[in-house]
Amino acid sequence: MKKYNRYITILACSITLVTLGACDDFLSTMPDNRAQIDTEDKITSLLVSAYPKNGYYLLSEFMSDNVDDMGEANPNTTRFIEQVYSWQDVTESDNESPERFWQSSYEAISAANHALQAIEEMGGATTEKLKQAKAEALICRAYNHFMLVNTFSLHYNSATADKDLGITYMTKPETTVLVNYERNSVAEVYKMVEQDLEEALPYVGDSYMSVPKYHFNPTAAYAFACRFYLYYEKWEKAIEYADKVLGSSPKSMLRDYAYMGTMTQQIQAVAQHYIDATLNCNLLLTTGYSRMGIVMGNYSTWKRFAHSPYLASTEDAGAPNIWGSSAKYYSGLKSYNATNSSYVIFWRLPYLFEYTDAVAGVGYTRCVFPTLTTDECLLNRAEAKVMLKRYNEAAEDLDVWMHNIMDTNVKVTPELVTSFYNSIEYAEPLESTQKKHLHPAFSIDAEGSTQECMLQCVLGFKRIETLQLGLRWFDVKRYGIEICRRMMNAAGKPEKQTDILTVDDPRRAMQIPQKVRDAGYEPNPRN
Numbered sequence: 001m002k003k004y005n006r007y008i009t010i011l012a013c014s015i016t017l018v019t020l021g022a023c024d025d026f027l028s029t030m031p032d033n034r035a036q037i038d039t040e041d042k043i044t045s046l047l048v049s050a051y052p053k054n055g056y057y058l059l060s061e062f063m064s065d066n067v068d069d070m071g072e073a074n075p076n077t078t079r080f081i082e083q084v085y086s087w088q089d090v091t092e093s094d095n096e097s098p099e100r101f102w103q104s105s106y107e108a109i110s111a112a113n114h115a116l117q118a119i120e121e122m123g124g125a126t127t128e129k130l131k132q133a134k135a136e137a138l139i140c141r142a143y144n145h146f147m148l149v150n151t152f153s154l155h156y157n158s159a160t161a162d163k164d165l166g167i168t169y170m171t172k173p174e175t176t177v178l179v180n181y182e183r184n185s186v187a188e189v190y191k192m193v194e195q196d197l198e199e200a201l202p203y204v205g206d207s208y209m210s211v212p213k214y215h216f217n218p219t220a221a222y223a224f225a226c227r228f229y230l231y232y233e234k235w236e237k238a239i240e241y242a243d244k245v246l247g248s249s250p251k252s253m254l255r256d257y258a259y260m261g262t263m264t265q266q267i268q269a270v271a272q273h274y275i276d277a278t279l280n281c282n283l284l285l286t287t288g289y290s291r292m293g294i295v296m297g298n299y300s301t302w303k304r305f306a307h308s309p310y311l312a313s314t315e316d317a318g319a320p321n322i323w324g325s326s327a328k329y330y331s332g333l334k335s336y337n338a339t340n341s342s343y344v345i346f347w348r349l350p351y352l353f354e355y356t357d358a359v360a361g362v363g364y365t366r367c368v369f370p371t372l373t374t375d376e377c378l379l380n381r382a383e384a385k386v387m388l389k390r391y392n393e394a395a396e397d398l399d400v401w402m403h404n405i406m407d408t409n410v411k412v413t414p415e416l417v418t419s420f421y422n423s424i425e426y427a428e429p430l431e432s433t434q435k436k437h438l439h440p441a442f443s444i445d446a447e448g449s450t451q452e453c454m455l456q457c458v459l460g461f462k463r464i465e466t467l468q469l470g471l472r473w474f475d476v477k478r479y480g481i482e483i484c485r486r487m488m489n490a491a492g493k494p495e496k497q498t499d500i501l502t503v504d505d506p507r508r509a510m511q512i513p514q515k516v517r518d519a520g521y522e523p524n525p526r527n
Contacts, residue, residue, distance in 0.1 A: 037118035040129050044208050046118075047133060047215070049111035050140035054104035055288045056151050057369055058096040058295065059084055059510065060473035065315070065483045066463070068308045069498065071490070074340040077304035085305045086485070086499065087507040089526070091514060095289040095364070099513035101151070105144045106170065112141040113173045131203040138200035139216040142193045143224055145169055149189045152524070154509045155477040156231060157441035161187035165509075165524060183522055190232055197225055213277040213285050219245050220284035223372040226380050231478065233442050235384040242381035245283070245374060250397070253374040254404045255281040260331035267298055270331070271350035275368040284372040293351030293367045296468040298336055306343035307467070309335060310492050314432035317464045318344065321434070322420045322457065327408035342492055348468050369469065375401065376471070379462045386454040387444075394454060401461055412457075414450055421453040429484035430494040434460055439480030439503045455479075477508050 037043060061067070062084045069085070080092035090098050115137040125131040148167045157164065166189040168181045184192075204221045206212035216224070222244040229237035246253055256279075263270055271293070277285055294301045312318040317333050335344050348370075355363040382397035391414040399412035410416070427433045435456050438444065445451040459479065463472050476483065480503040489495035501507060509524045517523045 037114060038122065040127065040133070040208075043115050043118050043130070043133050046111055046115050047136050047140065050108045050115070050137060050144075051214075051286055052101070052104035052108045052144060053288050054095060054100035055286065055290060055369065055470075056101050056147055057288075057367075057470035058290065058292055059098060059101065060151070060470040061292075061296075061468060062305060063087060063510070064470075064473040064476055065481070066307055066311070066467060066472050067305045068311050068494075069485065069487045070304055070306055070308060070341045070343075070492075071488055071495075073490075074304040076300050076302055076341065078302065081302050081305060087501060087505075089511040089514070096291070097513075098152075098510055099515060100289075102148070102513050102516065105148050109141055109144045109170050110173060112137040112144075113170060116141075117173055125203070128205070129208050132205035132208060135200040135203040135205070135221075136216050138196040139204065139221050139224065141170075142196035142200070142228075143216070145189055146193050146224075146228060149186060149193075150231070150474055150477070152510050152512060153186050153189075154506075155441070155474075156186055156190055156233070158233060159441065161185060161190065165522065181521070193228060194232070197221075197228060201225065211277060213282055214287075216284065219374075220372050223283050223374070223377045226377050227372075230380050230384055231474070233387075235387045238384040239381055239388075242377050242384070245377045246381070250374070250378055250400050251404060253280045254378065254401070255279065255373070255375050257330040257405045261329075263331075267334075267347045268350055270347040271297075274348050275350060275370055281374045282370050283374060283377075284370075286369050286371045288367060288369065289364050290367040290369075291365050292369075292468070293349045294365060296345055296349050297347075297351055298334070298345075299351075300338050300341075303338060303341040303343055306341055307345060308488060308492060309342050309344050310488065310494070311432065312344040315427070315434055315463075316460065317346070317467060319434045321460070322412065322416055323402055323406050323408040323410050327406050327410065329406055346467060375404075375465050376462070379458060379465060383455070383458045383462075386451060386458060387442075389451060391450055391454055394458070398457060398461060401465070405464075414454060417457045418450050418453040421456045422448055429497045429500065430486060432494075436481050439482075440478060441480070 037046060062081060067085065078092070080090065080094045080097065083090045083092060094100070116134060119125055119130055119134050122130070125134040145167065153166050154164050162185050164186040166184045166186040169184050169189050169192045201221060204216065204218050206215065206217040209215045209217065222241045225241035226238050226245065229241065260270060260273065263273060275282065275285055291301065312333060333344050334347060336342065349367055352366040352368065353363055354366050357363070378397055378401055382394045385394035385397065395412045395414050395417065402408065402412055421435055424433050424435045427436050438452065438455060444455060459475055462475060466472055475481070482503060483501040484497055485499035486494040486497050506525050506527060512521055512523050
């Protein structure tokens with residue numbers, strides 16, 4: 001594996017207990033001057049910084065097939081979002097750029113590594129509090145590397161993962177400014193994520209956490225393990241950890257969509273409830289500098305690329321489905337019409353603002369994200385069961401999810417799913433349907449089989465459940481789903497194809513940020 005010289009400030013700013021200083025400031029002070037982290041309280045306080053402040057959510061949502069180009073007449077766009085939508089190498093600056101996500105994730109990893117080192121210097125995890133703190137640090141380190149590798153690399157493929165370029169897995173704090181780094185393979189990254197995760201899980205706890213939902217509490221850790229093993233193609237392990245999250249009564253753990261339908265129908269009220277830390281369904285909440293509450297809300301911002309009425313009515317939340325024509329969402333889709341654009345959304349993400357100067361009225365837009373939920377975990381378990389051909393059990397999970405979000409008398413069965421999806425044509429570039437060709441690296445049965453139809457259903461349900469939350473992109477990568485970029489006409493219908501992301505397109509791995517490449521880090525290949 002090649003090594004690259006580069007400044008630590010580009011990969012991961014050293015985190016101190018006192019301040020998360022800017023990278024430029026870090027160059028003027030050697031890491032040896034950092035504050036001493038020598039008590040349990042200092043360690044647990046440091047772990048607040050082990051969660052990134054800049055996320056992947058906007059990047060992955062706009063790279064997915066959840067958005068269409070509403071046409072050149074729509075002026076609500078920027079060069080940054082155009083580059084993301086077009087799978088280009090992003091050169092524009094933004095709080096939600098690949099560079100900010102990369103840097104913020106490695107800063108979080110650095111905080112976790114400093115906490116782990118401090119625990120060792122104190123003689124190891126000899127108390128219950130230190131055991132739990134060590135577990136949180138290990139899981140944070142695993143999670144941040146996991147999201148980085150799934151963003152900046154091709155998806156895990158057991159046949160090629162040992163050769164595919166991953167990202168650097170950092171296991172210790174840096175003590176020098178100039179460092180040699182290896183770019184680990186995807187297989188190596190997954191192996192190290194698994195090692196950290198399995199070491200942590202027996203000791204994860206929340207007794208020292210003031211607001212456990214903003215940390216890797218036990219259920220959040222198990223939900224992450226479920227997602228990780230699903231992506232790792234270890235279906236039994238995914239089910240094992242999902243069972244720990246969902247218990248014997250999954251319905252009681254899910255989001256109460258029926259209650260949401262009775263609330264005052266005002267976007268901020270519903271969105272604030274959606275990210276409520278007291279809800280069973282919200283396992284891990286993360287905050288970040290983000291415009292997602294605006295972009296995925298009833299505002300005109302960046303609506304050149306949007307979840308269009310055509311897309312909603314033909315591919316996902318508004319399209320005909322196995323629940324029948326008389327079914328209704330408890331808390332439904334909201335449609336908006338604006339100049340040269342129409343869009344359809346759920347009320348999910350609040351628009352929050354952090355004032356840095358209240359008098360001047362300036363500050364940062366922020367958002368809170370339901371990063372891990374029971375609803376996603378249930379559908380991940382259903383997918384793992386389909387892969388093991390436990391179709392009746394998978395149908396039971398799908399039925400629980402469907403009746404939780406939808407008022408319908410239909411019961412999900414493998415026979416119903418197979419019949420429904422075999423009655424639908426596969427989507428074409430300019431003619432959408434709910435069914436797209438699946439090309440995963442792992443083996444599945446032929447098109448039209450029970451397994452393939454059940455996977456179509458799971459992926460369709462997951463697309464609805466995670467709409468606007470950025471997770472659809474990773475299913476697109478995992479299943480080799482092709483995406484056609486198309487421009488809509490004045491009537492809101494597809495007019496022309498502008499690009500296509502094929503099964504083997506290297507743009508499925510987001511390009512390494514420019515500053516990191518400039519420092520000598522190997523870029524992802526491009527045609």
